[in-house]
Structure formats: structure tokens, C-alpha cells
Amino acid sequence: MTRILAVLLASTAVVSCGQLNAAPAPFECSAASETECINLWFDTKFEEELAFSPLRQTSLGLKTDYDKIDDLSVEAEQRQLDWWQDTTAEMEANFDYDELSDDAKLSWDMWQFRKDQVEQAADFRNQAYILHQMNGAHSALPSFLISQHRVDSEADMTAFISRISGIGTAIDQLLVRAQSNAAAGTRPPQFSYDAVIAESRKITSGAPFGNGEASALWTASEGHLAKLVEDGTITETRADELREQARTALTQDLQPAYQRVIDWFTEDKENADAEAKGVSELADGAEFYNFRLNQMTTTSLTADEIHEIGLSEVARIRGEMETIKNAVGFDGDLQAFFTFMREDDQFYFSDDDKGAQDYIDAAEEHLAFIKTRLPDYFGILPKAPLEVRRVEPFREQDGAAQHYRPGTPDGSRPGIYYAHLSDMRAMSIPSLEVIAYHEGNPGHHMQLSIAQELTGVPKFRAQGGYIPAFGEGWGLYSEKLAKEMGAYKDPYSDFGRLTTEMWRAIRLVVDTGIHSKGWSEQQSVDYFLANSPIPEAAVKSEVRRYIVMPGQATAYKIGMIKIQELRAEAEQALGDKFDIRGFHDTVLGGGPVPLDLLEKRVDQWVAKMQAG
Incomplete structure (x- = not known):
């Protein structure tokens, strides 16, 4: 699963793009063709779009607006919507679609698509769960700052400190939105309240907030300062001054904002559902879920149609699982084999730091093998390096989904495959290989790195963001592709591949079950366990993910099926x-x-x- 900046809602900041909602401005161009002109226009508009998000600039390896955090208010989101509408009108007024090349027509269609998505999302602002346990902005912002804000100079360090303070402002903006949506009747269930409270406490525990081990942000600050001193960039005296500025930003700007989140979520928790419900229970809930399915799958498939596809795929994959079960000589039915795979010690590393490192080492070994096979299946290869890392302690959750964070287009920051390893009994060895291919190569790392590194394509397409059905569909397609490439030599690893495909087929059934058919959390867990060997801790985490991210889980299988059909x-x-x-x-x-x-x-x- 990819984690870019989608978790930060529609990240926005004030930009100077001229008067919004004015008459479309003429675009002067001396290029020879309509296609050349519109491509110049797209690149100009992409620079304007980037100005909305300092964090996105950083994710692309830029150091512009390096001291800023995105404006996450509703007002900023509306400004961005106005910009999309105005630029689309400008495009239509200045260029002739029929005179464009096929690829330029694709760019035009993509611009319209992105404008339409922003417009539709604005209609359902009140239905969104603003802060929740699935890498919500309260945990994503500190993680982003630690992993993506490079500090090579004193100016970079002062920008890092400024961003610590800016996180406090952003958290307050998100709390206002959470409170507003709660007043409109939109609250995540109580388990999500508990997670937000616990994660917020982890972020603001330890030094410099109090006693105990240093917090993650304080550790990052100290590490940056030590490196600057070691390199001779700053003196010890200047490091002490910057250290106190960082302490002030953490304790006077960031911590109070997180405490306000903790206080309100604690107070409001009693108003949330103890038993989770689907979004169909919200005002306009059915329409909201249809919108989510459309955004996640980029199709017009209905909830009922997706549910039926899921049931069909579950039945098909069970048949393939039976074949492997029989091939390894297991004496028992498929449900007994699930229990064996779920509980037998041979399928797990030790539940400690050594086991976590063993997991990372094994993932790296599989990725090293598949890298040797890539040139036989791809002409375009990624330039960016790939790393496997354990999730930072403040956002690590037992059984939570592993995910990928892209590097920079110039390769100066690697792509990172993150694994939650706090509960090794939720991380089975048979599924390790396939997940490495999904998150790394030939999956998300390959897809996103190639996109970012493209030349001859407008930047808004190459670096334009996350389309779930495409990205997650490719990730799941790549799992099966790896088998063609010679992976999964062990039958249990091949069963692990089927397990993750079953996982995504189950998602079609369970996500639509929860949000359109009234399924309970326990009913969803039971269906999951009856059809896969995935450990129960991971299953519970998965189901809770579907509850707070309606529709997102349907993107994987729908996207994979489409790519397979096209092939x-x-x-x-x-x-x-x-x-x-x-x-x-x-x-x-x-x-x-x-x-x-x-x-x-x-x-x-x-x-x-x-x-x-």
C-alpha cells in the first residue's frame, strides 16, 4: 500500500495564481504545434499547483517553501478547488483538443479527471473521517518530517524547526475539521478514537516533553545537529541555540496542539459508536460510498457488482489454494490448513528485535533476486534506490499493513518499503516474499519511480499523485508477475502469494459488506478468517482499516483485473x-x-x- 500525501487530505496552501474565477487568461505560445504549446502550459500550471503544497515539494526533492507545512483548512481546500476550475476553463479556452497528439489528448483528459475528482470530493467534506488510525495526518506529519526533510545546512535546520511549529498549526486545523464533521454526525468508531489518542501521546512522550527516552522528533533534531557540527557546518554554540529553538517548537507549539487533540478525542469518544458501522449510516452515506468507490476504482461499478466480483474471486482462489495444500501433502481440509499456516511456529520469525531484523534481511534478499530479472520484463527501469525499513515506533501498530513511500525524481532520497514489526506473529514468513514484491520491485517502487523519472511527459502526469486503482492494481498485478519471473520457489511462499491475492479478493466482499450491506466488524473478521490463513491480529487491523477508509480496499483487485484483461x-x-x-x-x-x-x-x- 502506498503512503504518499493522500493522508494529509487535499493538502493546500495559499498561492498567488491571479484572481480566481476570472475570465480565462490567454496563453501566449510561439511553439510550432498545439501539442507543444499545451505541454508548455501544463508545466507552467504544474508549478502553480506545486505551490499549494510545501510538503509535496519536499517529497519531490525540492527545497522551496522548505520551512512551511501545508495549509490543511477547509478554506485552503476551497482555494485549490477554485484553481482547478479556473485552470480547466483556461485550458478549454486556449487549446483545441482535436489538434492535439494522442498523448497530449491523454494529458487533457487527465487534467479534466483531476479537476472532477477535486470537485466531487468537495461535495462530501462533511462525511470524511479527518483523524484516524490509518496513518492519519497526526502521525504522518512527524513521520514525513523525520524521513523526508533533509538537513544539509544551517538553513535546512531552521526550516526543520519551523516545520515542527507548523505541525502544531496543521494539527489545530485538522482538529477544527474533525469537530465540525462530528457536529454534522460524522465520527469514526471508538477504536479509532483510542488509536488517535494513543499515537498522539507517543509522539509527545519522552524528552523534551518529559522524562524517559527521547521522542522521535527530538532524536531527529539531535541527529541533525550532531551531523552539522561533525561536518563543521555550525559550531557547538550555534547547535545549542538551535537545540533550544527546537525544544521550544516542540514543547510550546507542537505538544499543546496534540494535547488539544487528546483532550477533545477523550471527551468526544462517548459520542462515537462502540460498535463500528459502515458509512451508509451517515447522512448521504450511500451517495458518499458510491463516490468513494468511483474515486478508488475509477470505474462506475456499483457496490453490489463489486461484492459479486469479490465472491467469485474468493471461490476461484480457494480452488488454487486447495491445489497447493494437496501438493505439500497436508492431511486435512483447507480450513485446517489455514489454521496450520496461521499457528505453526515454522512460519514466523522470533517475536523480538532479532526477528524483526530477520524479516527485513529476508525481504532484502528476495528483492535482490527479483532485481536481476527485471530487464527481461521491462525496457524502462527505475533509477532510484530502494530501502526496507521498520516503521518508526510512534506510528508502529501490531498487524498493520506494510506500505511504501516514494523517493525523489533525482534519486537523492531512496524509495522506502516500511514494515510494521511490533508483533512478529502478525507477519508470517510465507507472505513475506510477495509483500516485498508488491511494495518494492516490480511493484510500487518500480511504478512510482518510473513515473517520477519520466521525460517527455508533462510533469503533472509523471509526478501528479496517487490513483488507487492504477497504483494498487499494478502492485497486485506485480505479485503474480513475480511468479512468471521465477519467484516463489517454495510452495509455502506460493501459497503466501495466493494468500495476499485472497486478501484483496476478500476486501471486495468485506468493504462492500460493511459499507453497503450492514456487516458488523465481527462478521467481517469471521468471513476473513474463514477464507484465509492471515493471522487474526492482522485481520482485525485490516477490517478496521476498511471501516475508516471506505472503498480504498476495493482498488487493488479491480485494478489488477483490468491490467490482466488488457494484457x-x-x-x-x-x-x-x-x-x-x-x-x-x-x-x-x-x-x-x-x-x-x-x-x-x-x-x-x-x-x-x-x-x-
Whole structure:
């Protein structure tokens, strides 16, 4: 699962883009073609869009607005919506769609798509769970600052300190939104309140907030200062001054904001549901869920249709699981085999720091193997390095989903595959290999790094953000692709591959069950356990994820199925002319796109191949 900045809502900041909602401005261009002109326009507008988000600038390796945190208020979100509407009107007024190349038409369609998504999201602001346990902004902001804000100079360190204070402001903005949505009847269930409170306390525990071990942000501050002194960039005296500024920012700006979150969530918890309910229980809940399904899958599939696809896929995958169970000579039915896989000690590393490191070492070994196979299946390869890391203690959760955070387009910061390793009994060895491929190569690291490194494509497409059905669909497709590449030599690892595919098929059933059919949390857990060997701790964490992130879990299987369908159609149409490297480069070489535009892109590639 990818974690970029989607967790920070529609990250926004004030920009100077001229008067909003004014008549479309003419665009002067001396380039030879309509396509060249609109590509220049797209790059100009991308720079304007970037100005909305200092954090996104940092994620791309830029040090502009390096001392700022995004404005996360509703007012800032509205300013960004106005900008999208105005720029779309400007595009339509200045350019002729029919005069564009096929790729430029795709860019036009993508601009319209992104504007439409922002417009639709604005209609359901009151239905959003603002802070929750799934890497919500209260934990994502400190994690972002620690992992992505590089400190190479004294100016970078003062910007780091300024951002500590800015997190306090952002947290207050999000609390206002959480309170407003609660007043409108939108509250996550009580378990999510408990998680937000616990995580907020972890972030603000220890030095310099009180006694005990240093907090994560204080450790990061001390590490940056020590390195600057070691490099001779600043003196010890200046380091002491900056240390006190960091202490002040943490204790006077950041900690009080988190305490306000703790206090309000503690007070309001009694108003939240003890027994979790789907979003269909909210005002306009059914419409909100349909919107979420559309945004996550980029299709018009209904909840009932997705539910039926899930049931069909669960049945199919169970059949493949039976085949492996019989091949390893297990004496018992599939449910007994699930229990065996879930409970037998041979399938787990030790539940301690050594076991956690063993897990990381094994993931790195699998990724090293698959890297040797990539040139046979891809023409375009990522330049950015990949690292495997354990999640920081303040946001680590037992059984929580592993995830990926992209590096920079220039490769100066690696892509990072994060694993939650606080409960090793929730992290089975048979599923380790497939998850490494999903989060690393040929999965998210490959897809996102290639996108960021693209040339000849407008930057808003290459670096334009997260489209769940495309990104997660590719991640799941890559799990099966790794088998073609020679992975999963051990039958239990291949069963682990099927387990993660089953996991995503179950998501179609459970997500729609919770949010459109009234399924309870326990009913969802029971269905999950009946159809997979995934440890119960991980299952409970998963189900709670679906509850607070309606629809997101449906993106994986819907996206995978579409990519598989497009490949099968291309193979049939091209026969001996089909080139697997060309197909993969076509899928990844245009940046993230909704599934209908992906189909259009693949169809164009097939036509070109047929024409020779």
C-alpha cells in the first residue's frame, strides 16, 4: 500500500495564481504545434499547483517553501478547488483538443479527471473521517518530517524547526475539521478514537516533553545537529541555540496542539459508536460510498457488482489454494490448513528485535533476486534506490499493513518499503516474499519511480499523485508477475502469494459488506478468517482499516483485473508480435491514469504494434 500525501487530505496552501474565477487568461505560445504549446502550459500550471503544497515539494526533492507545512483548512481546500476550475476553463479556452497528439489528448483528459475528482470530493467534506488510525495526518506529519526533510545546512535546520511549529498549526486545523464533521454526525468508531489518542501521546512522550527516552522528533533534531557540527557546518554554540529553538517548537507549539487533540478525542469518544458501522449510516452515506468507490476504482461499478466480483474471486482462489495444500501433502481440509499456516511456529520469525531484523534481511534478499530479472520484463527501469525499513515506533501498530513511500525524481532520497514489526506473529514468513514484491520491485517502487523519472511527459502526469486503482492494481498485478519471473520457489511462499491475492479478493466482499450491506466488524473478521490463513491480529487491523477508509480496499483487485484483461487482449490481438516489455512500458510509461484512460493507452500501443 502506498503512503504518499493522500493522508494529509487535499493538502493546500495559499498561492498567488491571479484572481480566481476570472475570465480565462490567454496563453501566449510561439511553439510550432498545439501539442507543444499545451505541454508548455501544463508545466507552467504544474508549478502553480506545486505551490499549494510545501510538503509535496519536499517529497519531490525540492527545497522551496522548505520551512512551511501545508495549509490543511477547509478554506485552503476551497482555494485549490477554485484553481482547478479556473485552470480547466483556461485550458478549454486556449487549446483545441482535436489538434492535439494522442498523448497530449491523454494529458487533457487527465487534467479534466483531476479537476472532477477535486470537485466531487468537495461535495462530501462533511462525511470524511479527518483523524484516524490509518496513518492519519497526526502521525504522518512527524513521520514525513523525520524521513523526508533533509538537513544539509544551517538553513535546512531552521526550516526543520519551523516545520515542527507548523505541525502544531496543521494539527489545530485538522482538529477544527474533525469537530465540525462530528457536529454534522460524522465520527469514526471508538477504536479509532483510542488509536488517535494513543499515537498522539507517543509522539509527545519522552524528552523534551518529559522524562524517559527521547521522542522521535527530538532524536531527529539531535541527529541533525550532531551531523552539522561533525561536518563543521555550525559550531557547538550555534547547535545549542538551535537545540533550544527546537525544544521550544516542540514543547510550546507542537505538544499543546496534540494535547488539544487528546483532550477533545477523550471527551468526544462517548459520542462515537462502540460498535463500528459502515458509512451508509451517515447522512448521504450511500451517495458518499458510491463516490468513494468511483474515486478508488475509477470505474462506475456499483457496490453490489463489486461484492459479486469479490465472491467469485474468493471461490476461484480457494480452488488454487486447495491445489497447493494437496501438493505439500497436508492431511486435512483447507480450513485446517489455514489454521496450520496461521499457528505453526515454522512460519514466523522470533517475536523480538532479532526477528524483526530477520524479516527485513529476508525481504532484502528476495528483492535482490527479483532485481536481476527485471530487464527481461521491462525496457524502462527505475533509477532510484530502494530501502526496507521498520516503521518508526510512534506510528508502529501490531498487524498493520506494510506500505511504501516514494523517493525523489533525482534519486537523492531512496524509495522506502516500511514494515510494521511490533508483533512478529502478525507477519508470517510465507507472505513475506510477495509483500516485498508488491511494495518494492516490480511493484510500487518500480511504478512510482518510473513515473517520477519520466521525460517527455508533462510533469503533472509523471509526478501528479496517487490513483488507487492504477497504483494498487499494478502492485497486485506485480505479485503474480513475480511468479512468471521465477519467484516463489517454495510452495509455502506460493501459497503466501495466493494468500495476499485472497486478501484483496476478500476486501471486495468485506468493504462492500460493511459499507453497503450492514456487516458488523465481527462478521467481517469471521468471513476473513474463514477464507484465509492471515493471522487474526492482522485481520482485525485490516477490517478496521476498511471501516475508516471506505472503498480504498476495493482498488487493488479491480485494478489488477483490468491490467490482466488488457494484457490478455493485447496478447490475443498481437500474437507473436506481443512484447511483454513493451506492454509493461506502455502501462507504466504514461504515469498513473484512471483505468479507462489506461485502456485507451494500451489500445493505441496495440494499434501501433499491428501497424509495424
